[in-house]
Amino acid sequence: MLAVKDLSISLGERPILENFVMDMPQGEIVAILGQSGSGKTTVLRAIAGLQCAQSGEVHLNQACVLCEGRCLVPPQKRGIGMVFQDYALFPHMTVQQNITFGIADWSKKEQQNRLSELLDLVRLPQEMAKRYPHELSGGQQQRVALARALAPRPGLILLDEPFSSLDSSTRYPLVLEMKSVLKSEGVSAILVTHDPKEAELMADRIGLLEAGVIENWQQLH
Template structure:
């Protein structure tokens, strides 16, 4: 992925590179008077996996459908391999875009065998070439020997593998995945997302995933665009979205945490109930700002019996290897702390904590 720094996003046309597969350039889309996508831009380079991540109604699936050619544009352009696919009043038909798509409901043909489903888009090939490609795809997705079965004979995870094989079989320039794991249970969803990433990387496939599940996004994508109200709030790596969110929207949506009131002591220093935090970089707040909210993640609060800083346990959520504690400080502020589960404390108990914030994130109060 051609790296796009934190909000605000630059003009995508300034970032074009020779290995660009798709360029989405300031696109707008809506229904009647309701705007769904507002000036959204990004670029994806060959072999990269991107994700549009956000809650229901943020416009992410509409963007995917516009890329596929199913939705028209009011403004902007979508280019594939440098050629315009969509612009206001113009659209290349979906079947001529060399784009593969994996749907949420798999969309397999129930009356066709697994092999025939995979071969569906390979009509231009000779019979022997088509059979060889189907066999290659079955092996790729771990279903060798299952070509004669029908979709109803497969599990949900196996059906999703067939859908992926069918989409990859014609060697598309770009693969789109629309909430591909949402019908699967959590354990299978997590495992399959990692396996699908390995498959896509092995094939050198350029792909865009749409999901509301940040764990899927983190598992699969090289870079992630967090969407809100039809626009991208931040396009970045999973690490930066979690540790260096550019906006409150991203801070609220990614991971867990609390925003604690604080006061800037200098461009690099902020004081709050937990103490004074020092930032390596200037805190990115507007000039003359003094009152701020500081993002504190559960992993910033470390359980330490020897620490003089004490907090009362208000709530606890057992998560197997860890317990997520909600803690109340002496001054009334609350924080979260993720603690190994062998440190099992009772509600109302006071425990020692220390603060280890690697990246200080602050927003202007309000």
């Protein structure tokens, strides 16, 4: 469902990615493991359509969305969900409003059904729908962020260091929960992280990214 071919991105004279290559089938969870500055977030931004390139291609479901470095399909039309490090929830909106933000064109009944389904899926009480982000713990906010990303039923979820602000006692159980949610929805996902344990718990396959190049892939499952 995703193919990245010879993707090269530079910032000024500094190369960020060099001939980056990656393929993944539907339903696979891939982790890209690397230190800060290795280019892992740039990979996500290019796949999402937030970053153009000097060269290379990105194909989603056999359609070329980035070709010869040019973005051909805007982010909102790529069928991709994103979960960020800082959750990026709308502070003035309730949990319900945050989760249903991307499905505002659905009927009210469809929105309510999907909201209820997602709250159960991410293990949040239904009554939490009326709360605001500042009333939630970090782990609860991350569950809401995942539910919001899943709401429109995307084929691919991009996870940009989503657990890094949580302590280890909260982080690793949540990683396993999120993996279970993604598998139950049949969604492909790419996690970028600097934490090897997090990558091993979440992913079917891990790629080590160094200086803009995947040094090796490790198949886990």
